[in-house]
Amino acid sequence: MRVCVQAEPFDLGAESNAFAAGVAGAGAVVTFTGLVRDNGGALAAMEIEHYPGMTEKAIAAMVEQAMARWSLADALVIHRYGQLAGRDPIMMVATASRHRADAFAAAEFLMDYLKSRAPFWKKELSAEGAEWVAARDEDEAALKRW
Amino acid sequence: MMDVLYFAWVRERIGLPREKIDTQAATVMELIVELRGREERYEMAFGDLESLRVALDQELADFDAPLAGVREVAFFPPMTGG
Numbered sequence: 001m002r003v004c005v006q007a008e009p010f011d012l013g014a015e016s017n018a019f020a021a022g023v024a025g026a027g028a029v030v031t032f033t034g035l036v037r038d039n040g041g042a043l044a045a046m047e048i049e050h051y052p053g054m055t056e057k058a059i060a061a062m063v064e065q066a067m068a069r070w071s072l073a074d075a076l077v078i079h080r081y082g083q084l085a086g087r088d089p090i091m092m093v094a095t096a097s098r099h100r101a102d103a104f105a106a107a108e109f110l111m112d113y114l115k116s117r118a119p120f121w122k123k124e125l126s127a128e129g130a131e132w133v134a135a136r137d138e139d140e141a142a143l144k145r146w
Numbered sequence: 147m148m149d150v151l152y153f154a155w156v157r158e159r160i161g162l163p164r165e166k167i168d169t170q171a172a173t174v175m176e177l178i179v180e181l182r183g184r185e186e187r188y189e190m191a192f193g194d195l196e197s198l199r200v201a202l203d204q205e206l207a208d209f210d211a212p213l214a215g216v217r218e219v220a221f222f223p224p225m226t227g228g
Contacts, residue, residue: 034228049154051220054204079227091228111228117206119220120227121154132155135224 001067001075003059005050007082012089019076019094026073028100030107032093038086044125048081048090051119055079062113066095069109070102077110081120109146115139148213150177152191153222156198159191174200175209177219197223 004010012033020029036046063075072095079091093110097103122133151164171177178195181188192198200207201220213219 051151051153051201051204051222054201054220057204115228116225118227119153119201119222119225121223122226123154132223133226135226139228140224 001060001063002077003056003063004078005052005055005059006078006080009080010078010089010092012092015076015078015092016094019074019096023073023096025098026096026103027098028103029094029096030100030103032107032111034090034092036084036086036088036090039124039126041086042126043086044127046084046086046088046090047123047125047130048084049121049123050079050081054119055081058118059114062110062117065113066106066109070095070097070106072097072102072106075106075110077114079114079118079120112139112142112146116143148216149218151218151220153220155223156191156221160187169213171213173209173213174202174207174211174219177213178209191221199224 016031023029059077063077066072066075074096076094084090093107095103095106116135116139124131124133147166147168149164150167152160152162157163169177169180171180178192182192199222200209202211202216203218
């Protein structure tokens with residue numbers, strides 16, 4: 001498994017290809033990518049704050065939980081922080097398994113947990129000013145299915 | 147002495163990312179009550195407990211959790227990752 005919390009952009013294609021090339025015996029690779037919503041062009045930038053130290057530990061614990069629960073060959077999480085522009089990739093998750101069901105389920109599990117249990121906070125900057133993105137009740141409720 | 151960290155709008159309302167606090171508080175809730183009594187800016191940050199989360203030594207915790215042996219307390223709003 002690999003967990004990267006970084007300010008730098010990442011190359012979705014290169015990361016996906018390298019991940020797929022590294023999982024011997026896997027017949028399925030699932031990737032998910034989150035992009036900054038530009039709100040129809042109204043967004044000037046997004047600032048992502050995080051809790052250095054806790055972020056890496058919390059994500060590693062989620063990935064370990066996923067690896068214990070599903071039959072995975074490998075898993076990858078990359079999450080950015082700092083200032084991003086509209087449409088920029090914020091994060092990606094990749095999972096690999098022998099058959100696709102495990103990879104799909106583990107990727108959804110990781111996404112649900114990253115939303116509400118990884119210590120990141122998003123702030124949207126626009127012509128109207130700066131506003132912290134509020135957590136959604138649906139995201140908290142999504143954890144109950146696991 | 148413990149390190150107390152603040153993130154996102156909790157940090158902005160208090161006006162500090164972190165500070166050292168000498169406290170006798172036995173639980174997180176006792177620490178919150180103590181801080182709220184200090185100054186208006188703490189009251190602004192801790193007024194709505196529904197939208198406050200806490201981590202003790204970088205693990206999420208409840209407000210009734212004990213502080214004995216804890217070195218780092220962090221307060222922040224609900225997380226918005228992903």
